[in-house]
Amino acid sequence: MIHLLIVGVLVVVATLGLGLLLTQTGILPAQASQQAITIDWLFDIHFWFIAFFVALICVIIVYSLIVFRRKQGEKGDGVYMHGNQRLEIIWTIVPIGIVLWMAVIGGQTLSDVERRDPQAITVDVFASQWSWRFQYEVTTAEGVQTAVASDVLVLPRNQQALLRLHSQDVIHSFYVPEFRVKQDILPGGEKYVRELRITPNTNGTYTVQCAEICGQGHYSMLAEVQVVDGAEFTSWLTEQAADCNLSDAECGLRWAETFGCLGCHSLDGTAKIGPTWLGLFGHAVELTDGSTVTADHNYLLTSIVDPNAQIVAGYQPNVMPQNFDELLSEEQINQIVAFIESLGN
Amino acid sequence: MRFFSTSFFRGLIAQAAGTVLGMGLVMALRVIFGLPLSSPVEADDAHIREVIVVGGVIVGAITFMIGAGVFTDWFKWARGEETSDDHTPDPSKPNWMRYFSVDFDHKVIGVQYGVTSLLLLLFGGIFAMLFRIELSGSGITFLNSEIFKVLLGYDGPHLYNTLMSLHGIVMIAGILLGVGAMSNYLVPMLIGANDMAFPRLNAFAFWINVPGAAILLSSLFFGGFDTGWVGYPPLSLRAPLGMQMFLIGVYLVGLSSIAGSINVIVTTLTMRAKGMSMFKMPIFCWAALATALLQFTATQLIGLSFQLVMLERLLGMTFFDSLKGGDPVLYQHLFWFYSHPAVYVFILPGLGVISELLPVFSRKPLYGTRWVALSSFGIAVVSFFVWAHHMFVSGMSPFLRIPFMYSTLLVAVPTGVKFFSWAATLWQGKIIFKTPMLFALGAVVIFLLGGVTGPPLATIATDLHLHDTWFVVGHFHDTMFGGFIFPFVAAIFYWFPKMTGRMYNEKQGKIQFWLMFIGFMLMSNLQLVLGLLGMRRRVVDFDAALGFDSMQLALTIGGFMVFFGMLLFAYNIIRSWTKGEVAEGNVWDSRSPEWQKPNPMPLHNYEHPFEVVGEPYDYGLPNSRYVNMNPAGESPAAH
Structure with a gap:
């Protein structure tokens, strides 16, 4: 009986120690959304259960190993006790009760996390190997509906954002640790568009990560998220909605950022998943079939709209998306070509 | 050189010849049907190459089995010839040759499974150590080394993805073989049978793993693959040719699971010794039976899902590519319908070993034996209804998640x-700290x-x-090491005298334990913490600004401790096999029937069937025993 008493005290002490360690030492990232608050509440419940069960089993085992070990020169067997039906029933029924309760609160937190706000702003998220693009619907001052694309996800604070997730090739997953939620992104058009609701509550800069392995560039499939005040968000959106009134090459840079070109093509001469754009225009390029072509205007244009036509030696086919002629207007493509030309020398 | 006349060597030669033959066959068929053998378009050319290579590899796997002689008896039966049921080995051949040849003795097959398993675990471990070196700091450095580009034709992120994917699947293959090792070696011995119910099927189930493993590992040289071990389409539809080697390799290992499980089920249900009712059967056999039922009923689904991906790649049939009208989530359902129960296939035998060993080394009955036995079945049954928890964020129907x-x-x-039963078993025991117990x-x-x-x-x-964070990685490694690796090592140490007649080195065993236990704790707890902090899995690089560098370095150190622990284990068993101290009699003072026989176990286990006269784990009950080894009458010497 004295053994049970000591073990009982040790279990309580160990539970408190472990529980405080898990809940108070910041092993979860910063909270930056309403959803994170709800989810972390459930995490804390889990942490206390983990602390209790680890303490219970480990204390009994470690105590037994010390107190009930076979001493030097000792012979014979342990105490003969082969089981206790009542005890077995208790440690079956009680856990059933606990897990059912867990499941009930699990369901409740889930419905909190996914609660719909009819006022939510909609952002279309386009994921492709290996870049992100975020598209907003805006009405301009002239009352024209237009779409604004960005490579940065800007969200207003304290307003629910409804992200509609589109993939253009394979499965990706939208994940911002500070928001605590993620959702896989499926290819295949409207039927496969999935939704994710986030209510950011802290201004700051975060990172969207792709959380589902999507090929060799998976590790670098990142994008910036900015949570800003509502007013700042509105003015940012208005600014984006204005036509690109810069030079062709400067507009080209903007589209190259927005549509993820720079995820694979560097501007500083380093070889990434695709060839660099620095010093490309006007120079000779060796292809996989051994021939050599000059990177002129037509070559650049073809490489964007039909990327498999000419593969540069040392690079893989089927890596670049083949639908840029659908995603971009003719003007935008020409501006990107103008931008690459400007990097020629 | 006798090695050249073993089934193993002949099989490999036949596999190489068969692969060439198969490729020729596909090319001939293409010519007959007027299809081109090459194409100026790189993508089409790669596809034609893939069709030819896959055809060759499949034929090669079949010719391995023929060349190794697995089908020989069945061919004889088909021709109406008689074969002998006596499997006594040819005394003119040295004993080691049995282990490289088709042999029908369950103990030989068990050791074959075990050694192949350890080899696969070694390969999986090497892959892990390679990418652990890379992950010990931010930035991509080690895997960009020139040597990889020269050896494999690729490096950097794709090499990381390939190593990470192969680590997963090679370990899983190794674990499945380890499960086969324990079931095959132990089940007949523990229930008093002289062999498995279907010895030839048993040999088939082992040998199919050899071409399977070879093909799986060859994927490294066919461009690798970057999907992780789950192989989700559409990514797996776009991956290099190495993807097909993964699919075929796993398919063959899966065949082994199905064939092997039939044997375990029939053997445990029909060949138990006199007096051994189900509840008097040793707990390991309960676990093996539950495992076999899972393997027998679930493995088909991974075979099916992989077959569909193969057909989609080879023949352009659209099952999973949603851009062409398929459904990518369907694959995940098929895949996890096997792969979740598979996790319990990996752990149940290990949990059985724990339940088997704790009573022996605590000198106490296993607490609540029936409950422990039935809990294996409880886990097995529930495991069929949980697969979609791998898909909570997959985009399947949201309500189905509940x-x-x-x-x-x-x-x-x-x-x-x-857990409660194990803790209660230790309570008030007389605990002995031998390596298997540790x-x-x-x-x-x-x-x-x-x-x-x-x-x-x-x-x-x-x-x-x-x-999809490192938390899942940590959770999974906890279940695999706790449910398989540690119990498997415990089982090998515990039954080592039964296998070899010799004792392992106790001191090295204890060093190995502490190396692995401390290393693993470091590794897996850091994995869990990194996941909670939001680090996603399957990435070759991470932002230094996240501050994960020091944790990742410590994780690598932990991983290497585990790896070196396993190397020490290999050294210990290889050396002790021939040089260990001779171990005679009932080394552990166990009640179990196999320990009442000499070491190593005699060829046909029990010449005289024994009879079960008590409970298996009644340690501490005076004047009780589990089996009567000589039920025909007490030995004449007693009179």
Whole structure:
């Protein structure tokens, strides 16, 4: 009986120690959304259960190993006790009760996390190997509906954002640790568009990560998220909605950022998943079939709209998306070509 | 050189010849049907090459089996010839040759499984160490080394993805073979049978793994693959040719699971010794039976899903590519319908070993034997209804997630019964710290971590954060090390005298235990913490600004401790096999029938069937025994 008493005290002490360690030492990232608050509440419940069960089993085992070990020169067997039906029933029924309760609160937190706000702003998220693009619907001052694309996800604070997730090739997953939620992104058009609701509550800069392995560039499939005040968000959106009134090459840079070109093509001469754009225009390029072509205007244009036509030696086919002629207007493509030309020398 | 006349060597030669033959066959068929053998368009050319190579590889696997002689008896039967049922080995050949040849003795097959398993675990471990070196700091450095480009034709992120994917699947193949090793070696011996019910099927089930493993590993040289071990389409439809080697290799290993499980089920149900009712059967056999039922009923689904991906790649049939009208989520359902129960296939035999060893080394009955036995079945049954918890963020029907949350949390109940029973078994025992016991105790603690990290993944809201992070990696490694690696090592040490007639080196065993236990704790707890902090899995690089560098370095050190521990294990068993101290009699003072026989176990186990006269684990009950080895009458010397 004295053994049970000591073990009982040790279990309580160990539970408190472990529980405080898990809940108070910041092993979860910063909270930056309403959803994170709800989810972390459930995490804390889990942490206390983990602390209790680890303490219970480990204390009994470690105590037994010390107190009930076979001493030097000792012979014979342990105490003969082969089981206790009542005890077995208790440690079956009680856990059933606990897990059912867990499941009930699990369901409740889930419905909190996914609660719909009819006022939510909609952002279309386009994921492709290996870049992100975020598209907003805006009405301009002239009352024209237009779409604004960005490579940065800007969200207003304290307003629910409804992200509609589109993939253009394979499965990706939208994940911002500070928001605590993620959702896989499926290819295949409207039927496969999935939704994710986030209510950011802290201004700051975060990172969207792709959380589902999507090929060799998976590790670098990142994008910036900015949570800003509502007013700042509105003015940012208005600014984006204005036509690109810069030079062709400067507009080209903007589209190259927005549509993820720079995820694979560097501007500083380093070889990434695709060839660099620095010093490309006007120079000779060796292809996989051994021939050599000059990177002129037509070559650049073809490489964007039909990327498999000419593969540069040392690079893989089927890596670049083949639908840029659908995603971009003719003007935008020409501006990107103008931008690459400007990097020629 | 006798080695050249072994089944192993002849099989490999036949496989190489068969592969060439098969490729020629596909090319001939293409010519007959007027299809081109090459194409100026690179993508089409790659596809034609893939069709030809895959055809060759499949034929090669079949010719391996013919060349090794696995089908010989069946061919004879088909021709109406008689074959001998006597499997006594040819005395003119040295004993080691049996292990490289088709042999029908369950103990030989068990050792074959075990050694192949350890080799695969070694390969999986090497892959892990390679990418652990890369991950010990931010930035991509090691895997960009020139040597990889020269050896394999690729490096950097794709090499990381390939190594990470192969680590997963090669370990899984190794674990499946380890499970086969334990079931084959132990089940007939523990229930008093002289062999498995179908010895030829048993040999088939082992040997199909050899071409399977060879093909799986060859994927490294066919461009690798970058999908992780799950192989989700559409990514797996675009991956290099190495993807096909992965699919075919796993397919063959899966065939082994199905064939092997039939044997275990029939053997445990029909060949038990006199007096051995189900509840007097040793607990390991309960676990093996539950495992075999899972393998027998679930493995078909992974075979099916992989076959569909193969057909989609080879013949352009659209099953999963949603851009062409397929459904990518369907694959995940098929895949996890096997791959979740598969996890219990990996752990149940290990949990059986723990339950088997704790009573012997605590000198006490296994607490609540029936409950422990039935909890294996409880886990097995529930495991069929939880697969979609791998898909909480996959985009499947949102409402379906709720019932899967309930069923998943229920797994905790039978698992809890095991923990409580183990703890109660140790209570007031007379605990002896031999190496097998240390590994069994280590397994309990590690598996406990795997158990308690399950519920946060089961409740959907918290899984939204944890899914596809290192937390899942940590949870999975906890279950695999606690449920398989540690118990497997414990089992090999424990039954080592039975296999070889010699003792392992106790001191090296204890050093290995502490190396692995401390290294693993470091590794898996850091994995869990990194996941909670939001580090996603399957990435070759991470932002230095996240501040994960020092943790990743420590994780690498932990990983290497585990790796070196396993190398020490290999050294210990290889050396002790021939040089160990001779171990005679009932080394562990066990009640189990196999320890009442000499070491190593005689060729046909029990010439005289024994009779079960008591409970298997009644340590501490005076004047009781489990088996009467000579039921025909007490030995004449007693009179």
